[in-house]
Amino acid sequence: MPESNQRDLLGHPMTADERELLDLYRRLQALSARDDLPPCALMNARQAMVMLWNACTDLDLIFEEPERE
Amino acid sequence: MVNWPPYWNPKNETLPKEQLRALQLAKLQRCVARAWQTSPFHRRMYEAAGVRPESIQTLDDIRRLPFMTREDWMDNQADKPLFGDLVTRPRNEAIRYHLTSGTSGRQPLRVLDSRKDWSWIGEQWCYGFWGFGVRPTDTVFFAFSYGSFIGFWGAHYCAEKIGCLVLPSGNMTTEGRVKQLVEMEATVVCATPTYALRMAQVAEHMGIDVKRDGKVRRVIVSGEPAGSIPATKRLIEEMWGAKCGDTAGMTEIGTIMIFECDKQPGGTHIIEDHFIEEVLDPETGEPCDYGQRGERVVTSFGRGFIPLIRYRTKDLVMKVPHTHCSCGRTGDLYEGGILGRVDDMKLIRGTNVYPRAVEAILREHPEIEEFQIVLTRVDNIRDEITVQIELRPGFPDADWAGLQSRVGTDLADNHEGLRFNVERAAEGQLPRFELKAKRLQDLRNQ
Ligand SMILES: [Zn+2]
Numbered sequence: 181m182p183e184s185n186q187r188d189l190l191g192h193p194m195t196a197d198e199r200e201l202l203d204l205y206r207r208l209q210a211l212s213a214r215d216d217l218p219p220c221a222l223m224n225a226r227q228a229m230v231m232l233w234n235a236c237t238d239l240d241l242i243f244e245e246p247e248r249e
Numbered sequence: 250m251v252n253w254p255p256y257w258n259p260k261n262e263t264l265p266k267e268q269l270r271a272l273q274l275a276k277l278q279r280c281v282a283r284a285w286q287t288s289p290f291h292r293r294m295y296e297a298a299g300v301r302p303e304s305i306q307t308l309d310d311i312r313r314l315p316f317m318t319r320e321d322w323m324d325n326q327a328d329k330p331l332f333g334d335l336v337t338r339p340r341n342e343a344i345r346y347h348l349t350s351g352t353s354g355r356q357p358l359r360v361l362d363s364r365k366d367w368s369w370i371g372e373q374w375c376y377g378f379w380g381f382g383v384r385p386t387d388t389v390f391f392a393f394s395y396g397s398f399i400g401f402w403g404a405h406y407c408a409e410k411i412g413c414l415v416l417p418s419g420n421m422t423t424e425g426r427v428k429q430l431v432e433m434e435a436t437v438v439c440a441t442p443t444y445a446l447r448m449a450q451v452a453e454h455m456g457i458d459v460k461r462d463g464k465v466r467r468v469i470v471s472g473e474p475a476g477s478i479p480a481t482k483r484l485i486e487e488m489w490g491a492k493c494g495d496t497a498g499m500t501e502i503g504t505i506m507i508f509e510c511d512k513q514p515g516g517t518h519i520i521e522d523h524f525i526e527e528v529l530d531p532e533t534g535e536p537c538d539y540g541q542r543g544e545r546v547v548t549s550f551g552r553g554f555i556p557l558i559r560y561r562t563k564d565l566v567m568k569v570p571h572t573h574c575s576c577g578r579t580g581d582l583y584e585g586g587i588l589g590r591v592d593d594m595k596l597i598r599g600t601n602v603y604p605r606a607v608e609a610i611l612r613e614h615p616e617i618e619e620f621q622i623v624l625t626r627v628d629n630i631r632d633e634i635t636v637q638i639e640l641r642p643g644f645p646d647a648d649w650a651g652l653q654s655r656v657g658t659d660l661a662d663n664h665e666g667l668r669f670n671v672e673r674a675a676e677g678q679l680p681r682f683e684l685k686a687k688r689l690q691d692l693r694n695q
Contacts, residue, residue: 189275190268230368238258238372238522243276245283245553249342249364 189240202241205232213248255511255576257379261522262578266571269579273525274308276550277558281305281314283337284556290325290335291556311525316534316546317560319501323356332359336554343554347399349500350685360399361554362503367406369523369551370504374407374496376520377508380578381494382467383437385412390435392426392444394683395419400472401439403504413437427452427459434464442475442485442493443686449488450618454642460490468493471505473686474605477517477586480612487615495586497564502549502557507583514574516582523550526581527559528568531591539581542567544591565589595624595691597632600667604689607636610659616644616652619679626693635670636660639679649673 186194186202194202208229214222226249236242256262264272282302284291295301298315305311325333332340343361350357362370383389389408393401395417408415416433418426427448430438440448445468452459459465468491470476476495485493495517498505506524507517519526525548528537537543545564549557565588571579589605596602604622611617619639626632638656640649653671660669680687 190271226364230365233365234368234372237369239260240272240522243279243550246365 189243194241198239198241201232201235201239205229205236205242208232209246209248212246253384255380256578257376258522262376262380262580264522264579266579269521270308272522274305277308277311277525277548278302278305280548280550280556280558284558287337288335288556290321290333291558294321308525311527311548311559312536314559317558319355319358319561319563322358322501326359327356332361335556336361337556338363338554346397347402347500347503348397350398358500360500360503362552363554366503366552366554367403370403371406371410373498373504373506373520373523373551374404375410377494377496377505378404378407378411378469380508380510380518380576381469382492382511383408383411383413383469387411387436387467388414388416388433388464389437389439390416390418390426390430390433392418392438392440392448392683398684399498399500399503400684403498404439404469404471408437423448423451424455427455427457430465431457431459431463436464437467437469438465438489438491439469439471441472441682441684441686442470442478442481442495443473443682444684445470445485445493446481446488447681447683449485450641459488463489465489465491467491469496470494471496471498472684474587474589475608475686477509477515478605478609478612479515480609484612484615497587499547499562499564501560501562502547503552506547506549507586509586510574510576510578512574512576514576514582516569516573516584517586518571518574518576518578518580518582519568521580524548525550526568526583528566531563537568539569540567542588545583545587563591565591565593595634595689597624597634597667600665602634602664602667606663607660608688610663611636611638611656613659614652614656616640616648617656618642619674619681620688621674621679622689624689624691624693632693633670634667635672637672637674637679639674639676642676 211225212229285302300313304313344364345362347360348357391401468489475481482493494509496505496508507519509517527546528543531544545562545566547560566583569582569584571581594601611620618641621637623635657671
């Protein structure tokens with residue numbers, strides 16, 4: 181489970197929803213970097229990952245390039 | 250019915266200014282550091298200017314960074330074809346290729362984007378579409394050619410993301426478009442301002458009254474400054490019976506950076522959590538105050554493949570505080586949207602003439618369907634400005650002399666008495682445009 185003391189880029193504590201979105205993004209990011217998944221899993225994980233990247237970026241939870249897309 | 254908030258991103262769109270500035274600084278620092286590490290073009294430029302990523306300690310330090318121009322970008326791509334060394338990643342990691350429209354015979358810019366970049370491009374349009382009232386129940390018609398020009402591509406993905414029913418019309422004729430958007434009960438139409446007018450005019454010729462026969466409640470325009478000219482906007486709103494909202498973007502950033510909100514404050518909000526928009530004196534590079542006209546210089550936080558930091562756009566704008574709008578957004582506004590290009594101004598017999606100002610006057614006369622401005626030089630010395638006018642079908646010949654005189658007087662009154670020649674063009678004689686209308690021909694040096 182995501183840690184409960186996480187803060188956004190502005191130093192505000194993240195809400196439970198924000199922590200969950202960030203956690204989903206990180207998990208999709210980990211899947212996106214794998215090379216042993218079937219194409220149907222990997223490419224859809226990458227597509228989903230960049231969508232979560234938007235939500236997390238818009239909410240100031242991250243500011244980074246995902247690189248493995 | 251879901252009770253939607255008016256903002257796509259309520260957290261950032263209403264962020265207090267000092268927090269918005271802190272967010273921009275944090276993003277700028279990381280953007281510059283990444284450009285330094287991954288773009289040889291930027292590294293060279295920063296080393297030559299004696300700046301390093303650590304030089305950016307405050308938002309004002311952005312001024313220590315050198316500008317990037319379109320010419321730098323073109324030269325870099327010519328030196329190192331096809332994409333130059335300003336791209337941060339290998340080409341095989343891109344998913345999309347686009348080109349600038351290549352106006353004025355210039356070499357077009359080539360752009361590459363990653364999967365994430367494209368999702369971000371659509372996201373910026375979401376700020377604009379949602380902000381202008383587009384909702385999942387809308388049916389959105391795109392009068393757009395879906396080619397190598399980036400145009401409304403991002404808006405298409407945005408409308409899908411919002412959950413609208415999307416009607417693409419890539420290869421359709423204007424008549425076919427009119428029929429489809431009426432038949433499919435489109436509630437939102439996206440086009441250039443010129444083409445939004447054109448579609449409504451063609452509908453009239455076809456005996457279709459889009460106001461009565463259609464369901465359109467929003468017209469979203471982009472691609473030309475005219476979207477914020479009050480008379481043009483009013484004409485679009487009257488012809489469509491819908492609110493007309495302006496947006497503006499550029500291929501160099503891949504998406505829009507400003508949009509008009511549902512309150513229609515006479516200007517466009519800057520998406521300040523994804524961009525820094527500076528307004529500078531085009532001659533000196535010094536910052537302009539609120540209310541002063543200057544050149545837009547953009548820094549984008551979203552495009553990973555091509556860092557765009559302090560890019561000189563040559564767009565002429567005037568920034569005003571966010572408090573000029575009552576919607577609650579804290580992003581500042583460009584009053585009147587994009588006012589034109591810094592090099593748009595023409596000098597005719599000592600008087601400054603801006604094509605946008607001429608259009609604003611002509612659009613006050615709804616009898617005018619299309620126009621062209623032609624500049625010529627007589628006897629190698631005297632400049633002449635001629636406005637060619639095509640009238641709406643059915644305009645009585647007997648009324649032409651009166652209109653000609655009124656238009657001539659209006660133009661002169663707004664240009665220190667400068668005499669404009671006003672000529673009537675035959676029906677169908679003047680060019681029509683879907684994208685990037687070219688209504689000024691300067692023939693003086695030919
Ligand atoms: Zn507003």
